[in-house]
Structures are given as C-alpha cells and as structure tokens.
Amino acid sequence: MIAQPQPTEQEKEEKRPSISRRERRAMQKPKSLVRELLSIIHSFFPDLISQLKNVKDPRNKSYVKYEIGILLLERILGAIFSVDSMRSQTFGFNDDTAIANIGEILRIQGLDELPHHDTINNCFERLSPTELEAIIHKMIKALTRRNTFNDSRVRGSHWQVLVDGTTLCSFNERHCDKCLFRRYKKDGEVTHIEY
Secondary structure (H helix, E strand, O other): OOOOOOOOHHHHHHHOOOOOHHHHHHHHOOOOHHHHHHHHHHHHOOOHHHHHHOOOOOOOHHHOOOOHHHHHHHHHHHHHOOOOOHHHHHHHOOOHHHHHHHHHHHOOOOOOOOOOHHHHHHHHHHOOHHHHHHHHHHHHHHHHHOOOOHHHOEOOOEOOOOOOOOOOOOOOOOOOOOOOOEEEEEOOEEEEEEO
C-alpha cells in the first residue's frame, strides 16, 4: 500500500471557503440558546407562545400557582434539551438562568420558580390532548407551507413519516388479528408472549 502525501497547512487553508474576519468573529461569538430558540419560534411559529398560554387548564383555579404555559413550555424544553427524566428536568431547570429564560420566552415578569415534575405530571394526566394535537397540526402545516421539508421527501415526491412506537398497553391474550406481540425466551424456549 502506497502512503498518500498529507496536505500542508497552506493547502488546507486554500481549500477552506474564504470568510471575512467579521464573519469569523460572529461565528466565534457565544450563542444564546434562548435567543436562537426565540428566533426559530418567531420565524416558524409566531403564534406558538400565545397558543400554549391559551390551552384550557383542567386544574382547579384556586390551587393553581403556575399558569399552563409554564408547564407546557418546561416539558417542551425538556424534550428539546433531551432531559431523560422528569426528575432530572426539575433539578436541571432549578437554576436562576433557566427560570429567567422561561420567563423571558413566555413574557412573564417576576417568575421566580418553576413547577416540580409532580405538578406537571398531575396537570398532564387531566389535560385533554386534542388542544395539543391541534397546536402540533398547525406547526406541521406551517412547516409544510414553507416547504421546509421538501428536501427530505423520498424520491422527491413522497413524505417520510417517522413513528415512535411506545407501549401504551399490553395483554396476555391476543385481542385482535393485527395485534403486535413480543416473545420472551429463556434458554431458547418461549416462556411468555405479550400482545
């Protein structure tokens, strides 16, 4: 095998696209994640914040400390930042900067604390999913209207749909002909089938 000569630093520099010093400084400037997120929201989903704030709150008004928009945005941010558990989210967002950023995004003055994950879970158990589904539908419609996903079409014309299959319920007996199943084996022998 013949060794290929390595390019010199000058050759590497010549291959790089030329950018101005101003552009280089802008690239090196630390990014504000909140500003970037707000920019994306305002550009693609200008009504998202007001839609989140106007979701019908299923909780008893006399016990409500945090408005529904705070709970929804905290869960959305948890998903964006790949927080792996609600407990991690509660402690990870328990930070003056995170609280101030969420307050800034929602335009809430004087937000000094974020809800505990139990508060969010209790609210979400009673929350009707139809309003959230409508918000998601509007977001997808806005993205398709702007041709955001056109480069991602399969063979240039077909939409690609990804589905995250999560177990919502399971049965010991088959309940329909199209039922998915999982076989549990021990020593190569099937011990249990879950439908």
